[in-house]
Amino acid sequence: MSTPSRLRLMRDFKQLQKDPPAGIAAVPSDDNILIWHAFILG
Template sequence: MLTPTRKRLMRDFKRLQQDPPTGINVAPQDNNIMLWNAVIFGPDETPWDGGELILALHLLSENICEDEQLYV
């Protein structure tokens, strides 16, 4: 049974697939909706042009507003 948090994350992922943000790739890891990977690409014609910021988001709790960890 899916918890409200997992349902929300699945809904968010579906929305990201349908309308992906420009310059960002984000998706859950394999089959674990609580672990996400993201890459933010440096905007063109800025000091960050060609750069990549690689992120891992680990949601530790079933309460989406608590206990997130972000690794850069």
């Protein structure tokens, strides 16, 4: 995967940690930033 893609995904992840939307949680896989695990309540 290209570096800009990794940087964008990491930036998005940091933003989710800093200001998570209500009822939503998402984290990337430990081995692959392209695979995310999400929880949506509602």
